[in-house]
Amino acid sequence: MLLRHTPKEVAERKALTINPAKTCQPIGAMYAALGIHGCLPHSHGSQGCCAYHRSALTRHYKEPVSAATSSFTEGASVFGGQANLLQAIENIFTVYEPDVIAVHTTCLSETIGDDLKQIADKAQKEGKIPAGKHVIGASTPSYVGSHVTGFSAMVKSMVAAFSEKTGKKNGKVNIIPGWVEPADMEEIKRLATLVGVEHILFPDTSGVLNGPLSGEYKMFPDGGTTVADLKATGDAMGTLALGELCSGDAARLLDSQCKVPCKVLDMPFGLRATDRFVDALRILAGVTVPDEVALERGQLVDLISDMHQYFYHKKVALVGDPDQLVSMVEFLVTLDMLPVHVVTGTPGKAFERRIKELTAGLPCEVNVRAGGDMFLLHQWIKNEPVDLLIGNTYCKYMARDEDIPFVRWGFPILDRQGHQYFPTVGYKGGLRLLEKILGVLLDRKDRDDPEQTFELVL
Numbered sequence: 001m002l003l004r005h006t007p008k009e010v011a012e013r014k015a016l017t018i019n020p021a022k023t024c025q026p027i028g029a030m031y032a033a034l035g036i037h038g039c040l041p042h043s044h045g046s047q048g049c050c051a052y053h054r055s056a057l058t059r060h061y062k063e064p065v066s067a068a069t070s071s072f073t074e075g076a077s078v079f080g081g082q083a084n085l086l087q088a089i090e091n092i093f094t095v096y097e098p099d100v101i102a103v104h105t106t107c108l109s110e111t112i113g114d115d116l117k118q119i120a121d122k123a124q125k126e127g128k129i130p131a132g133k134h135v136i137g138a139s140t141p142s143y144v145g146s147h148v149t150g151f152s153a154m155v156k157s158m159v160a161a162f163s164e165k166t167g168k169k170n171g172k173v174n175i176i177p178g179w180v181e182p183a184d185m186e187e188i189k190r191l192a193t194l195v196g197v198e199h200i201l202f203p204d205t206s207g208v209l210n211g212p213l214s215g216e217y218k219m220f221p222d223g224g225t226t227v228a229d230l231k232a233t234g235d236a237m238g239t240l241a242l243g244e245l246c247s248g249d250a251a252r253l254l255d256s257q258c259k260v261p262c263k264v265l266d267m268p269f270g271l272r273a274t275d276r277f278v279d280a281l282r283i284l285a286g287v288t289v290p291d292e293v294a295l296e297r298g299q300l301v302d303l304i305s306d307m308h309q310y311f312y313h314k315k316v317a318l319v320g321d322p323d324q325l326v327s328m329v330e331f332l333v334t335l336d337m338l339p340v341h342v343v344t345g346t347p348g349k350a351f352e353r354r355i356k357e358l359t360a361g362l363p364c365e366v367n368v369r370a371g372g373d374m375f376l377l378h379q380w381i382k383n384e385p386v387d388l389l390i391g392n393t394y395c396k397y398m399a400r401d402e403d404i405p406f407v408r409w410g411f412p413i414l415d416r417q418g419h420q421y422f423p424t425v426g427y428k429g430g431l432r433l434l435e436k437i438l439g440v441l442l443d444r445k446d447r448d449d450p451e452q453t454f455e456l457v458l
């Protein structure tokens with residue numbers, strides 16, 4: 001009963017977060033940077049920040065995450081970290097030989113006011129950046145935003161640093177996947193290939209954070225979007241940005257910088273969002289949807305209809321990142337479930353409006369909060385109990401205290417494996433989501449059913 005002190009009465013809090021539903025901006029920037037081939041993320045701040053950010057990613061992805069740090073001590077904290085970063089850039093290119101160093105700031109370096117662009121320019125002038133190598137940077141103070149905005153800032157900086165317009169279109173479509181699992185990025189590429197769309201996906205952590213155990217250590221794994229592909233994004237026919245918060249800014253910058261038109265879509269979780277993604281791909285490629293994709297869709301529809309009796313009007317509480325929650329809530333509504341409590345730690349009123357729109361026709365009140373925390377979600381659950389909880393690993397305390405069936409989904413998942421290998425996007429991913437949800441609901445039924453209704457066949 002770890003959260004037994006959570007009271008039922010909800011009191012408005014302005015200056016206190018309890019059990020946050022988000023984490024540091026730099027974690028998102030680091031995850032995005034790992035999606036560039038041959039890139040070493042660099043944390044411009046103290047060693048403690050870098051150690052925390054690396055371990056957060058390592059614990060979720062179960063892969064070693066390498067990143068460098070400017071190692072601020074008292075001197076840098078007072079006078080600024082320029083000297084540390086210049087030294088770091090020289091050392092990193094000499095010792096580790098990455099193609100790209102992706103620098104993100106931290107609370108400390110932002111508070112001092114270090115200017116990453118000015119420091120990178122100085123490094124260039126002083127010959128510390130070898131020919132053909134690159135230093136990019138994103139501003140990611142953690143006292144604003146969340147890991148989601150940090151991810152978005154680093155993806156935008158990729159466009160600013162690399163995208164080039166040569167004047168000759170390359171016939172490809174840029175896909176910005178947003179913060180999804182490496183397996184999801186693989187699945188998005190597979191769907192695009194099936195529909196017949198030549199694409200550049202960036203960032204791309206597949207093959208980086210879900211690579212094979214080969215017995216050989218590679219400082220820079222085989223996966224990731226290459227610098228050549230990042231440059232070529234400026235010559236693409238168009239951009240599909242998946243998730244407004246994660247990918248919208250980068251897509252719009254690409255539009256204004258290189259005149260590549262963009263469309264911002266929801267992340268393709270669930271039936272309808274995947275339909276919209278496939279439809280956008282189909283229109284770009286000028287083709288009809290191939291039979292193979294239609295078959296996958298039909299299988300998802302079949303499973304939904306088979307399982308519908310167990311889903312109907314089950315109440316669900318969700319916590320996670322905004323782009324993911326928007327699509328998941330839509331999916332749950334499609335299944336005739338009732339998402340009654342929805343919390344994200346990332347601020348933004350547009351999220352609350354979107355969830356209200358998606359749930360407008362439901363026969364129940366829906367609580368939604370952007371910039372909320374898990375304490376609030378727990379209080380809402382105490383007032384209006386639910387049949388299912390969906391969220392990251394931290395939800396396990398709530399699930400145990402309130403005895404609620406629990407599906408782990410989102411970031412971080414620290415106590416289970418497999419999320420980096422099994423996609424939940426697309427039609428195939430929809431099958432996996434349904435299986436996970438139905439599994440916990442029927443396990444609960446089996447646990448609670450009296451002997452006379454304890455059935456072999458369900």
Ligand code: SF4
Pocket residue numbers: 024025026045048049052106107108141142143
């Ligand atoms: S909140 Fe700021 S100081 Fe703390 S780990 Fe994150 S970046 Fe570092």
